[in-house]
Amino acid sequence: MKFFGRMLAIIKKEVRQLSRDRLTFGMIVGIPILQILLFGYAINTDVRNLKTAIANESNSDLSRQFIAELGQTQVVDIVGYVATPAELEEQLRRGAISIGVSIPPDFDRRTTDRDRAAINLLVDGSDPTIVGIASQLKAMPVRFDAGAAIESPPPNIEVRAYYNPERRTPVNIIPGLMGIILTLTMTMFTAVAIVRERERGNLELLINTPVTSAELMVGKVVPYIVIGMIQLALILVVGDLLFQVPMRGSIVDLYLAAGAFIAANLSLGLFISTAAKTQFQAMQVTIFFLLPSILLSGFVFPFDGMPRFAQFLGEILPTTHFIRLTRGIMLRDAALLELYPELIALAVFATVMMTAAALRFTKRLD
Amino acid sequence: MSELAIKARGLSKDFGDLRAVSSLDLDVPRGQIYGFLGPNGSGKSTTIRMLCGLLKPTEGSADVLGVHVPGSTHDLKPRIGYMTQKFSLFGDMTVHENLQFIAEIYSLPVRDRAARIAELLDKYDLVPQAKQLAGTMSGGQKQRLALACAVLHHPELLLLDEPTSAVDPQSRRDFWSNLFRLAEGGTTIMVSTHYMDEAERCHRLAILDEGVKVADGTPQALQADTGMHIVEVTAEDPYAAQAVIDELAEVVSVTQLGVRLRVLIPERIGEPVRLVESALAARQLSADVRKTPASLEDVFVAATMDRPDNAT
Numbered sequence: 001m002k003f004f005g006r007m008l009a010i011i012k013k014e015v016r017q018l019s020r021d022r023l024t025f026g027m028i029v030g031i032p033i034l035q036i037l038l039f040g041y042a043i044n045t046d047v048r049n050l051k052t053a054i055a056n057e058s059n060s061d062l063s064r065q066f067i068a069e070l071g072q073t074q075v076v077d078i079v080g081y082v083a084t085p086a087e088l089e090e091q092l093r094r095g096a097i098s099i100g101v102s103i104p105p106d107f108d109r110r111t112t113d114r115d116r117a118a119i120n121l122l123v124d125g126s127d128p129t130i131v132g133i134a135s136q137l138k139a140m141p142v143r144f145d146a147g148a149a150i151e152s153p154p155p156n157i158e159v160r161a162y163y164n165p166e167r168r169t170p171v172n173i174i175p176g177l178m179g180i181i182l183t184l185t186m187t188m189f190t191a192v193a194i195v196r197e198r199e200r201g202n203l204e205l206l207i208n209t210p211v212t213s214a215e216l217m218v219g220k221v222v223p224y225i226v227i228g229m230i231q232l233a234l235i236l237v238v239g240d241l242l243f244q245v246p247m248r249g250s251i252v253d254l255y256l257a258a259g260a261f262i263a264a265n266l267s268l269g270l271f272i273s274t275a276a277k278t279q280f281q282a283m284q285v286t287i288f289f290l291l292p293s294i295l296l297s298g299f300v301f302p303f304d305g306m307p308r309f310a311q312f313l314g315e316i317l318p319t320t321h322f323i324r325l326t327r328g329i330m331l332r333d334a335a336l337l338e339l340y341p342e343l344i345a346l347a348v349f350a351t352v353m354m355t356a357a358a359l360r361f362t363k364r365l366d
Numbered sequence: 367m368s369e370l371a372i373k374a375r376g377l378s379k380d381f382g383d384l385r386a387v388s389s390l391d392l393d394v395p396r397g398q399i400y401g402f403l404g405p406n407g408s409g410k411s412t413t414i415r416m417l418c419g420l421l422k423p424t425e426g427s428a429d430v431l432g433v434h435v436p437g438s439t440h441d442l443k444p445r446i447g448y449m450t451q452k453f454s455l456f457g458d459m460t461v462h463e464n465l466q467f468i469a470e471i472y473s474l475p476v477r478d479r480a481a482r483i484a485e486l487l488d489k490y491d492l493v494p495q496a497k498q499l500a501g502t503m504s505g506g507q508k509q510r511l512a513l514a515c516a517v518l519h520h521p522e523l524l525l526l527d528e529p530t531s532a533v534d535p536q537s538r539r540d541f542w543s544n545l546f547r548l549a550e551g552g553t554t555i556m557v558s559t560h561y562m563d564e565a566e567r568c569h570r571l572a573i574l575d576e577g578v579k580v581a582d583g584t585p586q587a588l589q590a591d592t593g594m595h596i597v598e599v600t601a602e603d604p605y606a607a608q609a610v611i612d613e614l615a616e617v618v619s620v621t622q623l624g625v626r627l628r629v630l631i632p633e634r635i636g637e638p639v640r641l642v643e644s645a646l647a648a649r650q651l652s653a654d655v656r657k658t659p660a661s662l663e664d665v666f667v668a669a670t671m672d673r674p675d676n677a678t
Contacts, residue, residue, distance in 0.1 A: 002473045009470030013456065013463075020458045201454035205515075208418055208448040209471045210440070 006211050010219025014193070018223060024189070028227050032181050032234045039177050040170045040243050043300075047133045052076035052099040055088050058107035066119075070101065075137060088122050098124045099134055163248075163331045170243035175326035176299040178235050179261070179319040183293045184286070186228050186262055190269030191282040193220055199278060213361050221266045228262040229255070249329035253336035257325040260346040264318035267353035274360035293319035321345045371396045371523050371554035372417060376426030379412050379577075386412045388577040389426065394556055394570075399549050401568030402558035403666065409577040410558035411451060414527050417556070418448050431523055444472060447521035451528045453508045457501025461492055461511055464500050465518065472519035486514040490544070506537030513544060517553070524548065526557040530564065542567055562662045573669045580669040585662055592630075592660045592668045594618065595638040599627040601646070601653035610649050611642060618671050621663075630668055 018025060052070075056063050071078055076099055082088060088100030100122035104110065110118040123134040164171045197203045206216060232255070239245035247254075268289065276282040294300065296314035303314060314320045321342035328334035328342075336343065372394035379387040387409040394400045402410045415421040417430055419439030428435045433442040455464045465486060469479045487493050490510040495503055500511060509529060516524060526545075530538045542564065549555055549569075557568070565571050566585050573581040573588075581588055601607035604625050611620050611629055616638075618630040631638040643655045660668075 005473055006471055009467055012470075013459070013467050016463065017456065017458050200457070201450055201452045202456060204420065204450050204452075205448070205454040206471075208420065208443060208446075209468070210443045210473070211471050212440070 002210075003212075003215060007215045007219045007222075010211065010216060011222050014220055014223045028185065028231065029234065031185055032231045033238060035181055036174060036177055036235055036238050037242070039173055040239070043173050044169045045129070046167055046169055047129060048074050049077040050075060050098040050130060050133060051079050051096070052101060053080045053082055053088055053091050053097045054078060054101045054103065055082045055085050056103045057084070057105045058103050060108050062111065063103045063107045066103070066107075067101075069140070070137070073137070073140070075133060076101075085120070085122070092122055092124055095124075098127075098130050168243075170239070171245055171331065172327070173299075174235065174239040174243055174245045175330045176297070176323045178232060178258075178326050179297065179322040180290075180294055180299055181231060181235065182228055182258070182261060182322070183265055183319050184290055185231060186224060186265035187269040187272065187289060188283065188286040189224050189227070190221060190266050191272040191276060191286055192279050193224070194270065194273035195276050195279050195282045198273075213358065217270060217358070217361070221270070224266060225259075225262055228265075229258065232258050245330065247330050248333035249335070254326065254329050256336055257322065257329065257339075257343065257346075260343055260350070261318055261322040261325070264346045264350040264353070267350045267357060268318070270357040271353045271360070274357050289317075293317050296320070297323050299323055315345070316349075318346055318349050369395060370429070372400075372428060372430050372556065374413075374417070374426065374428035377413065377416060377423050377428055378425040379409070379416060379421060380424045386577050387416070387423075390574075390577075390579055392428070392572065392579075392582075394554060396554050397549060397552050398569040399545060399555045399557060399567070401565045401571035402556060402574060403560065403562075403565040403571055403662075404558070404574035405560055407576075408574040410574055411527050412577075413574070414448075414525050414556065414558060418442070418446055418525055444519060445522050447516035447519070447524045449512050449516045449524070449526045449529050451531065453512060453532075455500050455508070455512060455515060458499060460497050460499055461487070461503070462496045464511060464515060468515045468518050474519060482518060486518060490514045491540075505532045506534060506540075509533050509537060509541060510544075513541070517548065522552075522554060524553055524555045524557075526555065528558050528560070530559065530561065538564070562666065566662050573666055575670040581665060585665075588665045589660045589662060592665050593633050594660065594664065594668045595631045595633060595635070596658050596660050596664050597629040597631060597638050597642050597655060598658045599629060599642060599646075599653050599655050600625060601627065601651060603651060606649070607646060607651050607653055610645055610651060614641065614645055616641060619667050621667065628664065630664060630671070 054067060056067065067078070070076060079097060080091075082091065085100070085102040088097075088102055091097045092100055102120040102122060104120070107118055110116050121134055121137060123131050125131050161167060194203075197206070236247065240247065269286075272282055272285045276285055292313060296306065296310055297303075297317055297320040298314065299319070303311065303320070306314065324342050325336075325339050328339050329336065370393050372392055374390055374392040377387060377390040377392070378385065390409075390413060392413075402413070404410050412421060416423050417428055417435060419435055419442065422436050430442060431445055433439065435442075456467070459467065462483065465483045466479070469483060474482060487496055490513060492507065492510055492514065495507055500508065503511070509532070513529070516526070530541055533541070538561075545555055545557070557564075559565055568585065570584055571582070571588070572579050583591075599607055599611070604622055604627055608620050608622055608627055611617055611627065616631055616635045618632060620630075621628045629638075629642060631641065635641065639655050639657055643653075646653050646655070
């Protein structure tokens with residue numbers, strides 16, 4: 001009974017302090033909404049409207065017809081016309097354009113020549129994504145008014161995009177964003193919550209009371225579990241309202257997965273708090289974990305494309321497993337049990353971190 | 367039950383190469399106010415932290431209310447009250463909320479809580495501040511709140527680590543009258559300080575210097591037994607007089623207090639007044655020289671001065 005009483009006292013105190021800390025309270029709601037708006041609208045792998053200039057040395061009807069069709073693809077945004085390919089190169093270098101379209105003087109004749117390309121695309125290859133997009137233009141047929149048309153061969157492979165046929169980026173980003181936001185807030189809030197207590201001298205008082213390490217830790221962590229669940233709900237609602245992110249699987253499964261993930265992050269936060277001396281250090285260590293969580297978790301870049309070593313690191317991070325869970329449950333209607341390896345990974349991480357934190361946290365100052 | 371609340375033997379604590387506390391023996395009788403006098407960095411806080419289990423002694427051990435330290439101090443926690451040097455309550459909670467929290471943490475029976483908190487608010491003059499955030503209060507108010515929280519669960523032993531270092535003289539006086547009330551009620555109090563006037567109020571006291579206990583006893587006994595003559599010199603030119611007296615090989619210490627100088631001379635030297643008078647006369651310095659009883663400050667100076675002599 002005393003155990004629950006003391007734990008409840010810690011929880012009450014934590015909630016009371018949290019409710020008076022306007023900035024932190026604002027962050028709880030602000031971080032998810034701001035990030036989802038930013039990432040939802042800003043990140044787009046379906047690139048359109050690349051700035052393009054054209055050097056049309058042919059100036060034939062056929063070439064002008066081609067340019068009109070090029071504009072209709074929406075891949076390019078024609079921002080200007082120049083006289084020579086050299087000027088295209090100059091504009092590329094200045095960064096004024098991403099693509100230069102060079103139409104040679106003998107364009108009409110080349111369209112019938114199977115061995116020579118009719119058009120040259122000058123692409124800013126420093127961004128591989130742009131090269132990839134520009135390559136789509138290769139599939140554009142060059143049509144003729146006169147002469148025998150070269151029929152494009154029938155496709156051998158047909159692509160059927162499951163789960164996200166419209167290829168909308170937010171559908172993929174927002175389930176991943178859940179992982180990133182929860183990593184940031186859960187880890188940082190818990191780490192800072194305990195370090196702050198140490199910095200202000202409160203811990204010296206607390207460890208001189210009958211409160212045990214377990215009561216203290218559980219009491220400090222419980223309010224943040226609730227906060228994590230509220231954040232998750234916020235992301236789900238905003239994701240549905242603004243970006244029509246589907247929720248195909250069971251919401252109970254999603255919350256169970258989130259529970260495991262939050263436990264993993266909180267135990268990481270507790271562990272950080274036993275190592276960090278100041279709130280600033282606690283933040284730094286949190287960022288140290290956050291960056292790989294964004295870059296190596298499959299949130300932005302497909303996991304399969306990463307080198308073996310990076311994949312190994314990614315497998316350690318809870319975010320990687322949670323993103324697989326959210327994308328699986330929300331987009332592919334997967335059941336939680338089908339995804340059990342990810343769940344086990346989260347449980348192992350949480351157990352290891354919690355044990356390490358409990359071993360390091362003693363009710364002493366030295 | 368033992369007559370002693372604290373009995374420490376050979377208590378030592380190292381921080382890296384630094385020996386913060388060295389082979390400390392302590393006997394703190396029950397129901398008394400036991401003072402711990404020493405300058406900053408003399409090991410007072412470290413000792414108190416070892417006694418309540420916050421720090422593990424490098425060597426030695428103590429018996430605190432019958433509980434062996436170092437060891438499991440979990441059963442000891444509900445029986446001691448501890449007041450940290452720095453204000454360690456929650457600045458973003460009100461006075462009442464802080465007391466409420468402490469009552470819950472110490473598992474005070476729910477039906478007694480409201481009455482006990484009201485009693486403490488009244489006793490420590492915090493009724494007007496009950497709804498004020500603790501962080502916005504004055505030093506004296508914070509200190510009263512800290513004491514109220516430390517005694518809320520009726521501890522047998524109070525450990526107070528420089529409780530008055532951040533408060534004004536009036537608050538200090540009030541604080542000490544509160545301590546006497548507690549001691550009369552049977553609470554043993556161990557209090558560290560670097561104020562001589564506070565040390566003088568203690569029933570017993572130990573003087574700590576660089577981690578070593580250099581004196582131990584009642585203030586009266588310590589004052590009676592400094593091993594020094596205390597010679598007070600009232601000079602027209604105290605600065606010149608001090609320079610002359612400082613040169614005397616027999617003199618252990620000269621301290622200036624306004625126009626007066628307090629001169630410590632070991633007891634083995636006969637006729638200390640004559641010694642000082644003749645030295646001053648030789649330089650044509652007029653002064654009134656007389657012997658006076660030792661103050662606690664003299665005890666402190668004598669005790670800490672003694673050590674290098676003993677070492678060599």
